Amino acid sequence: MRRSVALTVNGQARTVEVEPRTMLVQALRDGLGLTGTHVGCDTSQCGACTVLMDGMAVKSCTVLAVQADGSAVTTIEGMAHDGELHPLQDAFWENHGLQCGFCTPGMIMTAADLLAGNPDPTDTEIRHALEGNFCRCTGYQNIVKSIRAAAEQMRAASVGGGGQAS
Amino acid sequence: MTVTIGAPLRRKEDPRFLTGTAHYVDDITLPGMAHAAVLRSPYAHANIRSIDTSRAVAMPGVLGVFTGTDFMEYNPLPMAWPAGGSAGLQNNVNTPRILATDSVKWTGEGVAAVVAETREQAFDALEAIHVEWEPLPAVVDAEQATQPGAPQLHENAPNNVVFTWTVGDRDGTDRAFAEAEVIVRQRLVNQRLIPNPMEVRGDVGRYDPASGEYTIWMSSQTPHIQRLLLAAFVMGVPEHKIRVIAPDVGGGFGAKIYCYADYAMVLGLSKKLAGRPVKWVETRRESYGSTTHGRDHITYLEVAAKRDGEVTGLRVKTYANLGGRLSTIGPGIPTTLYGRLLAGPYRFPNVWCEVVGVYTNTTFVDAYRGAGRPEATYVLERAMDLLADELGIDPAEIRRRNFLPPDAFPYRNPSGLGRAPNGAEILIDSGNYEPALDKALAIAGYERLDEAKAEARGRDKYLGAGLSTYLEVCGVAPSKWIGAVGEGWGAAMWESANIRVHLTGKIVLTIGTSSHGQGHETTMAQIVAGELGVPVEDVIVQHSDTQGTPFGYGTYGSRSAAVGGTAAQLAAGKVKEKAKRLAAHLLEASPDDIVYESGKLYVRGSPDRAKTIQEIAFAIDLGFDLPAGMEPYLDETAYYDAPNCTFPFGTHVAIVEVDEGTGAVDLVRYIAVDDVGNRINPLIVEGQIHGGIAQGVGQALWEGAVYGENGALLSGSMLDYALPRASWLPDLELDQTVTPSPTNPLGVKGVGETGTIASTPAVVNAVVDALSPLGIRHIDMPLTPARVWAAMQQAKG
Structure with missing residues (x-):
């Protein structure tokens, strides 16, 4: 009982054969070989599997692959362009926002969702946005710092690049 | 020394983690790879009457179903660190087999394995295995397990006692208590924790029928040790026929130090499948039951002192829960790494410590971040606060009065750190505790806390501050000590490094330690780049593959x-x-006459005719023109056995507010002043401290493994076990003093565990301080709202 699911993954049209029970994270990892999205738990708590689905952060361990049919999915592999890191990736690097790196993809995708809706979050807002993402290494401090730094850089780029200051 | 040491460089290893191109075990797919899943016991204590695998074997995609009897060619797992010393010879060691054969001792012990074409098929087939169980009574509490009438786990361990181990001077301590002007006593529970690295454990095993060689990728902190243990103790295969690779490892915190049953299982399964690679990755729920836990002490604490606050004696009895069977170094943690360190930074003239190691129907317990030292520090730092409270002396002042003074070093502590049975001496080599205390108190505004407390009362909050002036033992090393006959774990503790300068100019360092988040690829490169005067980018660090790196004991401690x-x-x-x-x-x-400067070599006085280290290396590597007796290739190995451990210390201050209505604890501020010696990369050092503190705070306030009386793990998932979240923690305020370690030429001490060791008692002391107006002097962890509220109601009558 295989089903074919059509997705736009990191800007590319992809189809993947899945079972009805297959989760989006398994379709990405096993079906498409995108192993940057991680599985850290089985209770939808840890957020290591977070991806953007139609622009919104979702835990891909809790979305059936068939539910994602027709969606645009962005994973950590789709964040850098032409060898240039996304400002979030760059900020995590500069501010030591990662140690073992296992939670990092989920953290970055969650942060991307946050900054899309709130380009200038307070530390408290950042910490609340990370409620669904566990990190066991960093104590979160440098993750918060990284997201703040990325927000700053993205705001500056948006002002400088698009003249969208208001 | 160049500027690379001490520079807060961003990490060399980060790009692969940031772009999703790192490779953890579960990211590895090999041609023809099959998938294994393990059936685990639903009972905490039961005999296995029979296992019927016939239905499972017939399931779609199933390649084989195996039980414990299919792995009898392999030995039970090794236990490498008996308590030793006063506990004598341990002849009651019970360790897991690859899969249990006759009985299970905890919920989660493996009893059967399925190998199938896909992971899903393997899990489906587990459901079709029928086990006929004979449930037995279970016991989960270490103290209760030693009482008459308790369920018995192993015939060779009457009353479930693994060992009774003592250290210190019993008579001297008894005298100190007989003469004491004041004695405080407290029962403390240091609850069981579940380490929870974000990546669970897993392996890919491959047997090569042509060569008889095995390769295993495992999520491990200790690839070289695992090869040794698998070869020499479990599988009976020559060491050279096993290659262990720890690829990118998503955190360990101690839980990935050990020899687990799944290593030999996946290799054995691959052999049974004529060489098809086999992957097994635990689920998180599975991990909660089958990967080691930490802590789990019940301690009776007594402190003897004079009325002026001078401590005169410390007497401790601890029941240490070791689980249903022993893990690789389980007995060493609550003994050598706990009892011997109990005196901490204080001048206790007399210490007596008795530890009873106990079997219970729970997951095995082993080192978890800090490993014995957090338990010791918790006992000691609670002791100082209890004594301060009893005498009406400020907690900072009572610590100050009892600190070892700067001229006390080298210091032989009375809890037995210094005297291994073979005569090896471990002395506390350095320390200067008051400056760290003063700095932390100043940052915290300790003098003005009464105002803050009064202000908080106006908001129906109780505010409190807690101190932890910890001393830890790091850089766990000297082979002569750790390997001492009758005390140690029968292995050494040196480390290794090899440098090859390639013909193409890169300097390649291979090491025996194993990074799993600590940033070795950067830190180690900084050390070598600093020494050789070359850019950090030119030093490549490779690790964690037994083929291609020199033997090392791994990363922990x-x-x-x-x-x-x-x-x-x-x-x-x-x-x-x-x-x-x-x-x-x-x-x-x-x-x-050759000067070596900034990566260049020249004859003194002629810097214009300098040759770079790469030019020299090229010439040596080619070997066209070498001086008599020189071998070609620039390839040098060093093995280093440290003469001593290192002794980081510092002061942490926690400031909390407790809500009067709900008992909820809010960690308002957290100040950490740590002396970890010289800092190779301050960015990485601070990251280690942040993470360590978060884990220690987690124990104080939220985390705890909870077993039902029947031995079911009630906190058996991430949904039920409260890990710290971002919004629960404040911005941590870090500062430092620097007393370089005299033990090693880098002057470094180690920083992986300080935060965890220091923070737990600081937070508990703060909550107790906050609630002291109600007469509360102790609450056992974790200090959840329910527990704190109940204590407040009880205190209020």
């Missing part, structure tokens, strides 16, 4: 920088020496 880093530095020194000899030959000078 905050030892990689102090021991492994020193080995890297020494290897670089050897590279310099050989380069100098060749430079002397090429430049027609004496080696004594």
Whole structure:
């Protein structure tokens, strides 16, 4: 009982054969070989599997692959362009926002969702946005710092690049 | 020394983690790979009457179903660190087999394995295995397990006692208590924790029928040790026929140090499948039951003192829960790494410690971040506060009065750190505790806390401050000590490093330690780059593959920088020496006249005719023109056995507010002043402290493994076990003092565990301080709202 699911993954049209029970994270990892999205738990708590689905952060361990049919999915592999890191990736690097790196993809995708809706979050807002993402290494401090730094850089780029200051 | 040591460089290893291109075990797919899943016991204690696998074997995609009897060619797992010393010879060691054969001792012990074409098929088939169980009574509490009438786990361990181990001076301590002006007593529970690295454990095993060689990728902190243990103790295969690779490892915190049953299982399964690779990755729920836990002590604490606050004696009895069977170094943690360190930074003239190691129907317990030292620090720092409360002396003042003074070092502590049975001496080599205390108190505004407390009362909050003036033992090393006959774990503790300067110019360092988040690829490169005077980018660090790296004991005990880093530095020194000899030959000078500066070599006075280390290496590697007796290739190895451990210390201050209505604790501020010696990369050091504190705070306030009376793990998932979340923690305020370690030439001490060791008692002391107006003097962890609220109601009558 295989089903074919059509997705736009990191800007590319992809189809993947899945079972009805297959989760989006398994379709990405096993079906498409995108192993940057991680599985850290089985209770939808840890957020290591977070991806953007139609622009919104979702835990891909809790979305059936068939539910994602027709969606645009962005994973950590789709964040850098032409060898240039996304400002979030760059900020995590500069501010030591990662140690073992296992939670990092989920953290970055969650942060991307946050900054899309709130380009200038307070530390408290950042910490609340990370409620669904566990990190066991960093104590979160440098993750918060990284997201703040990325927000700053993205705001500056948006002002400088698009003249969208208001 | 160049600027690379001490520079807050961003990490060399980060790009692969940031772009999703790192490779953890579960990211590895090999051609023809099959998938294994393990059926685990639903009972905490039961006999296995029979296992019927016939239905499972017939399920779609199933390649085989195996039980414990299919792995009898392999030995039970090794236990490498008996308590030793006063506990004598341990002849009651019970360790897991690959799969249980006759009985299970905890919920989650493996009893059967399915191998199938896909992971889903393997899990489906587990459901079709029928086990006929004979449930037995269970016991989960270590103290209760030693009482008459308790369920018995193992025939060779009456009353479930693994060992009774003592250290210190019993008579002297008894005298101190007989003469004491004041005695405080408290029962403390240091609850069981579940380490929870974000990546669960897993392996990919491959047997090569042609060569008889095994390769295993495992999520491990200790690839070299695992090869040794698998070869020599479990599988009976020559060491050279096993290759262990720890690819990118998503955190460990101690839980990935050990020899687990699944290693030999996946290799054995691959052999049974004629060489098809086999992957097994635990689920998180599975991990909660089958990967080691930490802590789980019940302690009776007594402190003897004079009325002026001077401590005169410390008496401790601890029941240490070791689980249903023993893990690789389980008994060593609550003994050597706990009892011997109990006196901490204080001048206790007399210490007596008795530890009873106990079997219970729970998951096995082993080192978890800090490993024995957090338990010791918790006992000691609670003791200082209880004594301060009893005498009406400020907690900062009572610590100050009892600190070892700066001229006390080297210091032989009375809880037995210094005297291994073979005569090896471990002395506390350095320390200067008051400046860290003063700094932390100043940052915290300790003098003005009464105002803050009064202000908080106006908001129906109780505010409190808690101190932890910890001393830890890191850089776990000296082989003569750790390997002492009758005390140690029968292995050594040195580290290794090899440097090869390739013909194409890169300096490749291979090491025996194993990074799993600590940033060795950066830190170790900084050490070598600093020593050789080359850019950090030119030093490539490779690790965690037994084929291609020198043997090392691995990464734990905050030892990689102090021991492994020193080995890297020494290897670089050897590279310099050989380069100098060749430079002397090429430049027609004496080696004594060659200057090595910023990666260049020249004859003193002629810097214009300098050759770079790469040019020299190229010449040595080719070997066209070498001086008599010099071997080609610039390839140097150093093995370093440290003469001593290292002794980081510091003061942490927690400030909390407790809500009067709900008992909820809010960690308002957290100040950490740590002395970890010189800092190779301050960015990484601070990251280690942040993470360590978060884990220690987690124990104080939220985390705890909870077993039902029947032995069911009630906190058996991430949904039920409260890990710290971002919004629960404040911005941590870090500062430092620097007392370089005199033990190693880098002057480093180790920083992986300080935060965890220090923070737990600081937070508990703060909550108790906050609630002291109600007469509360102790609450056992975790200090959840329900527990705190109940204590407040009880205190209020």
